Amino acid sequence: MTVQAVQSRSATSARAAVLAYIVVSGLVLLLMMLLGLTMRLAQAQWISIQPDFFYVIMTMHGAGMVGIAGLSGAAVMWYFVRRHVPVSTAVFVANLVFFLIGAVLILGSGFIGGFAAAWTFLFPLPAHSGELWSVNAAASYMVGLLFVGVGFLLLHLDIARGILSVYGGLGAALGVKQAFGLAPEDEGPPAAVTASTMVLIINILGILLGAAVLVVSLVNLYVPSFTFNALAAKNMIYFFGHVFINATIYMAVIAVYEILPVFTHRKWKTNRAFYFAWVLSTVMVLTVYPHHLLMDFAMPTWALIAGQIISWLSGLPVLLVTAFGALTNVYRSGIKWTVASGLVFVGVAGWAIGVIPAIADGTIEVNSFMHNTQWVPGHFHTYLLLGMVAMFFGFMTYLVPRTTGALLPFGFWLYLVGGSVFVLCFLAAGSVSVPRRYAVHLPEWLPYDRVASIGATLAVLGALILVLNFVIGLPSAMREEAEA
Amino acid sequence: MVQEVVWGVSIVLMGTLAAVFAWVAIGANVALADYGPIIASAYRLRTWLFGLAIIVLIGTNYYTLGKLPYVSRMSAPTSAKAAQPVEAVAEQWSWSIKPDAFRVGETAEFHVASKDVNHGFALYDPDMRIVAQTQAMPGYINVLRYTFNEPGVYRVLCLEYCGVAHHEMTAEIKVSTH
Ligand SMILES: [Cu+2]
Numbered sequence: 001m002t003v004q005a006v007q008s009r010s011a012t013s014a015r016a017a018v019l020a021y022i023v024v025s026g027l028v029l030l031l032m033m034l035l036g037l038t039m040r041l042a043q044a045q046w047i048s049i050q051p052d053f054f055y056v057i058m059t060m061h062g063a064g065m066v067g068i069a070g071l072s073g074a075a076v077m078w079y080f081v082r083r084h085v086p087v088s089t090a091v092f093v094a095n096l097v098f099f100l101i102g103a104v105l106i107l108g109s110g111f112i113g114g115f116a117a118a119w120t121f122l123f124p125l126p127a128h129s130g131e132l133w134s135v136n137a138a139a140s141y142m143v144g145l146l147f148v149g150v151g152f153l154l155l156h157l158d159i160a161r162g163i164l165s166v167y168g169g170l171g172a173a174l175g176v177k178q179a180f181g182l183a184p185e186d187e188g189p190p191a192a193v194t195a196s197t198m199v200l201i202i203n204i205l206g207i208l209l210g211a212a213v214l215v216v217s218l219v220n221l222y223v224p225s226f227t228f229n230a231l232a233a234k235n236m237i238y239f240f241g242h243v244f245i246n247a248t249i250y251m252a253v254i255a256v257y258e259i260l261p262v263f264t265h266r267k268w269k270t271n272r273a274f275y276f277a278w279v280l281s282t283v284m285v286l287t288v289y290p291h292h293l294l295m296d297f298a299m300p301t302w303a304l305i306a307g308q309i310i311s312w313l314s315g316l317p318v319l320l321v322t323a324f325g326a327l328t329n330v331y332r333s334g335i336k337w338t339v340a341s342g343l344v345f346v347g348v349a350g351w352a353i354g355v356i357p358a359i360a361d362g363t364i365e366v367n368s369f370m371h372n373t374q375w376v377p378g379h380f381h382t383y384l385l386l387g388m389v390a391m392f393f394g395f396m397t398y399l400v401p402r403t404t405g406a407l408l409p410f411g412f413w414l415y416l417v418g419g420s421v422f423v424l425c426f427l428a429a430g431s432v433s434v435p436r437r438y439a440v441h442l443p444e445w446l447p448y449d450r451v452a453s454i455g456a457t458l459a460v461l462g463a464l465i466l467v468l469n470f471v472i473g474l475p476s477a478m479r480e481e482a483e484a
Numbered sequence: 485m486v487q488e489v490v491w492g493v494s495i496v497l498m499g500t501l502a503a504v505f506a507w508v509a510i511g512a513n514v515a516l517a518d519y520g521p522i523i524a525s526a527y528r529l530r531t532w533l534f535g536l537a538i539i540v541l542i543g544t545n546y547y548t549l550g551k552l553p554y555v556s557r558m559s560a561p562t563s564a565k566a567a568q569p570v571e572a573v574a575e576q577w578s579w580s581i582k583p584d585a586f587r588v589g590e591t592a593e594f595h596v597a598s599k600d601v602n603h604g605f606a607l608y609d610p611d612m613r614i615v616a617q618t619q620a621m622p623g624y625i626n627v628l629r630y631t632f633n634e635p636g637v638y639r640v641l642c643l644e645y646c647g648v649a650h651h652e653m654t655a656e657i658k659v660s661t662h
Pocket residue numbers: 603604642643644645646647650651653
C-alpha cells in the first residue's frame with residue numbers, strides 16, 4: 001500500500017469512529033432526555049411512578065447526561081484537533097468501549113440493582129440505602145464511573161502526547177506566550193488546539209480526584225469501619241463533577257470556532273484576548289468549584305468567598321471572547337442560515353445566557369435562598385441543553401446535513417422553543433423555592449411542572465428529529481466518504 | 485425578597501442577551517463586504533463592556549459579601565436579645581428540632597447536625613418561600629441564625645438528596661405573636 005492509501009484508510013476509519021461516537025451520543029442523549037421527561041411528568045402528576053423508581057431514574061439521568069455530554073464533547077474535540085496533531089484512532093475507540101462498559105455497569109446498578117444515591121454519590125449515602133439497594137449495586141455504579149473515567153484519561157493522555165509532539169509543551173499549545181504578549185498573536189496555536197489543551201489539563205486533574213474519592217467510597221462499602229471525612233469527599237466530588245461537566249462545554253465549543261466560519265466565510269481570529277481568556281479559564285475552572293459548597297458553613301469562609309468571586313470572574317472570558325466572537329463573526333456576514341449553523345449559534349447564546357443565573361447562584365447571599373432549588377437545574381440546563389448539546393447537535397448536523405428535508409428545521413425550532421420553555425420553568429420554580437430532586441411535589445408547584453413537561457416534550461421531539469436526521473443520513477455519508 | 489430580585493434581574497439580562505443574539509441572527513442575511521471595521525468597532529465595544537463588567541463585579545461582590553450567613557465567623561450578636569439555641573438533627577428521613585416553638589421577634593440559632601448522611605436544612609416561611617438554609621453534614625455542626633418576623637407555621641425541608649424518602653423529610657416550627 002502507498003503512504004497515501006494508508007493515510008486515507010486511517011482517515012476513513014477515524015471518521016467512522018467519530019460517526020460511531022455521534023450515533024451513540026445521539027441515542028443515549030435521547031434516552032436520557034426521556035428519563036428527564038419521565039421525572040417532570042411524574043412531578044406534574046401526569047404519570048405515576050414510585051419514589052424509589054423516580055430516584056433511580058434521577059440517578060441514571062444525572063450520571064448518564066454527564067457521561068454522554070463528555071462523550072459527545074470528545075467527538076467534537078477529537079474530530080477537529082486531529083487536523084493539527086497526531087492522535088490515535090485506537091485510543092479514541094478504546095474510550096468508547098470503556099464508556100460502554102461503564103454505561104452497562106451504571107445502568108445495571110440502577111435499573112437492576114436499584115441504586116439511587118444521585119450522580120453525586122455523596123459519602124456516606126451509597127452505603128446507607130435504607131435496604132433499597134445492595135452494596136454490590138453501589139459498587140457497580142462506582143466501578144462503572146471508574147471505567148468511564150479511565151477511558152477519558154486514556155483519551156486525554158493520547159491527545160496530550162500528540163499535542164506535545166507538535167508544540168513541545170502544554171503552555172505553548174495553550175498560547176500562554178500569546179496571552180501575555182510575549183509572542184506574536186498570529187503565531188499562536190489554532191483554537192482547537194488551545195481548547196483541547198485546556199480540557200486535558202483540567203480533566204486529567206478532575207478525573208484523578210474523582211477516581212480517588214470513588215476508590216475511597218468503594219472501600220467504605222465493603223469495609224464500613226473504613227470511613228472518610230464527609231466534607232472532604234464532597235469537595236472532591238464537586239471538584240471532579242464541576243471540572244468534568246465544564247470540560248464538556250469547552251470541548252463542544254470547538255465546533256463553534258470551526259463551524260461558524262464555514263458559513264460566515266469569515267476567519268475566527270484567535271488573538272491575544274482569546275488566548276488570555278483560555279489561560280484564565282484553565283485556572284478558574286479548577287478553583288471555582290467551592291461555589292457548590294456555599295451552604296456548607298463548615299468550609300473555610302475564605303474558600304467560599306473565593307468561590308463567589310471566581311464565579312463572577314469566570315463568566316467574563318466566556319461572555320466576552322466566545323459569545324462576542326460569535327456575534328462579531330455572524331454580524332452582517334451574509335450568512336445563509338442552516339440548521340447546523342443555527343444550532344451552533346444557539347449553542348453560544350444558550351451558554352452565555354445560562355451564565356447569568358449561574359453567576360447569580362454563585363453568590364453566597366443568593367445561594368442562601370436558591371441552593372438546591374430548581375434554580376440550579378434551571379441554570380445548568382440552560383447552558384447544557386441549549387448550549388453544549390445544541391453545539392453538539394450543530395456539529396452532528398454539520399457532518400450530515402438535510403436528509404429529512406423540511407422536517408429538520410422543524411426539529412430545530414421544536415428543540416429551541418421547547419427547551420426554552422423547559423428551562424424557564426425550572427428557573428421560575430426555583431425563584432418560588434421549589435426544591436430540586438423531589439419525587440413528589442406540593443399542589444402549588446404543579447403548574448411549573450406541567451408547563452415544563454410540555455416544553456420538555458417539545459424539546460425531546462425536536463431532538464428526536466435532529467438525531468433521526470443524522471441516523472438516516474449516515475449510510476450516504478459513509479458512502480460519500482468511501483468514494484471521496 | 486432576594487428571590488424576586490434575582491428572578492427579575494436574571495430575566496431582564498437573559499432576555500437582553502437573547503435579543504442581541506436574535507438581532508444579530510436576523511440581520512446577518514445582509515452582508516457587509518468589509519469585515520475589518522466590524523472587528524475594530526466590536527473590539528472597542530468589548531473593551532467598554534469589559535470595563536462595565538468589572539465595575540458591576542466589584543460593586544456586587546462588595547455589596548453581597550458584606551452580609552454572609554456564616555454565624556460562627558460573625559462577631560457577637562448586635563441585637564441586645566440573645567439568640568435561642570436550637571438543636572436540629574437530621575436522620576434518614578426525619579428531623580429532630582428542639583425547641584420548635586418561638587415568638588415573633590425571637591432569634592433562633594439552629595445548630596444543624598446529621599446522624600447519618602448529608603441532608604439540607606432549609607427554613608420555609610408560612611408562604612413556602614425559603615428564608616434561610618444550611619447543610620446538615622455528618623461530623624459537623626453548622627450554625628444558622630434566623631429571626632422570626634412573621635407569625636405562622638414555618639417548615640423545614642430537606643434540600644440535600646438523602647435517599648428514597650428525601651421529599652418527605654419535613655418538620656414544622658410554630659411562631660406565635662405573643
Ligand atoms: Cu434529603
